[in-house]
Amino acid sequence: MTTTRTPPVDRFQPIEPQLDNSLPMLSQTDKTLARIRTELLTTFSAADWESYNHLVGWLRDTGVASHALKVGDHAPDFLLPDADGRLHSSEQLRRNGPLVLSFFRGGWCPFCTAELCALQAAKDEFESIGATLAVVTPETRDFPRQLKRSLGLELKVLSDVDYGVAMLYGVLFRVPDETKAHYSRLGFDFGARHGSSTWMLPIPATYVIGAEGRIRSAFVEPDFTIREEPAQILASLRRVASASR
Numbered sequence: 001m002t003t004t005r006t007p008p009v010d011r012f013q014p015i016e017p018q019l020d021n022s023l024p025m026l027s028q029t030d031k032t033l034a035r036i037r038t039e040l041l042t043t044f045s046a047a048d049w050e051s052y053n054h055l056v057g058w059l060r061d062t063g064v065a066s067h068a069l070k071v072g073d074h075a076p077d078f079l080l081p082d083a084d085g086r087l088h089s090s091e092q093l094r095r096n097g098p099l100v101l102s103f104f105r106g107g108w109c110p111f112c113t114a115e116l117c118a119l120q121a122a123k124d125e126f127e128s129i130g131a132t133l134a135v136v137t138p139e140t141r142d143f144p145r146q147l148k149r150s151l152g153l154e155l156k157v158l159s160d161v162d163y164g165v166a167m168l169y170g171v172l173f174r175v176p177d178e179t180k181a182h183y184s185r186l187g188f189d190f191g192a193r194h195g196s197s198t199w200m201l202p203i204p205a206t207y208v209i210g211a212e213g214r215i216r217s218a219f220v221e222p223d224f225t226i227r228e229e230p231a232q233i234l235a236s237l238r239r240v241a242s243a244s245r
Contacts (some may be wrong), residue, residue: 033227036114041225051182052225058176059222065203067170068220075101075209076168080136080158083144088134088158090209097130098216098240099209100233103160103171103202105224106139107147108188112204115227120153122230131208131237136160138202140195161195166202171220175199208236216240 044052059065069075077090093099102119104112119126119133126133134156137144144157166172175183175190180199183190190199206228208217217236219228 033114033118033229036118037111037225037227040110040114047182047185051179055176055179056223058179059173059203062173064173065171065220065222068203068205069169069207069215069218071215071218073215075099075207075213075215076165077213078165078168080160080165082159083148083157088156090213093132093134093156094209094211094213097132097211098237099211100126100131100133100206100237101209102133102135102204102206102228103166103169104135104137104204105201106137106190106193107143107150108193109224111225111227112137113147113151115204116147116153116155117151118227118230120151120155122234123154125230125234126237129234129237129241132156134158136165136202138163138166138190138194138196138200140193143193160202163194163196163200163202166200169205169207171203171205172200173203175201206233208233208240210240210244 075090079087079089081087090099090101102115104115107113116135119135123133136158137147138160139147140159140161144159147153148155148157160166163172180190190201191197194200203220203222204224204227205218205220207215207219210216217233217240219232221227
């Protein structure tokens with residue numbers, strides 16, 4: 001498939017959301033990712049819930065996240081192209097301070113785009129404490145550029161060509177047949193988006209990597225609807241900064 005259809009709001013399937021009607025409505029930039037998640041979950045259909053439960057249950061049963069790199073591990077070095085084709089090395093990205101590296105599934109996933117917008121909103125705070133922020137996606141071709149343009153992102157969006165970096169960090173999994181069938185019915189062709197005949201995705205994960213190349217903080221969650229809040233990442237960065245003084 002050469003064209004990609006984006007559904008109105010991507011629907012997948014997680015736990016029944018607990019709505020708190022006492023909270024005032026917030027603007028998108030003021031909402032926590034947890035609050036946005038709750039709102040997105042209300043859009044899911046019965047088929048989406050079934051697909052979600054199968055995928056997250058399968059990821060937990062097979063222990064995919066247990067293979068992910070952990071705090072104290074050496075962060076593998078890499079060289080990846082950004083949305084404009086410029087190459088970035090991990091050594092260069094952490095040259096002047098810690099690197100925040102976040103793996104996301106793609107611009108087709110509303111939980112991913114919510115995370116990216118939240119990271120964009122916190123970008124100045126990250127940079128004020130000397131951190132560099134980079135996000136990694138398996139999407140190739142013009143998809144990262146389209147994503148940056150559509151969301152107004154100034155983040156470094158890196159394409160994980162052939163899934164190599166996600167594999168090194170232990171967050172990669174092969175999409176189960178049931179999940180592949182569900183996404184196909186929604187109009188997604190990951191083979192076309194990734195430039196690979198093998199459908200693979202990363203578990204969304206966020207790492208804080210020290211300038212010396214050690215992982216200082218790790219957030220890996222098989223439930224793709226749950227992401228680390230920027231405030232939590234900033235707290236980790238501040239701990240790294242104070243420990244290096």
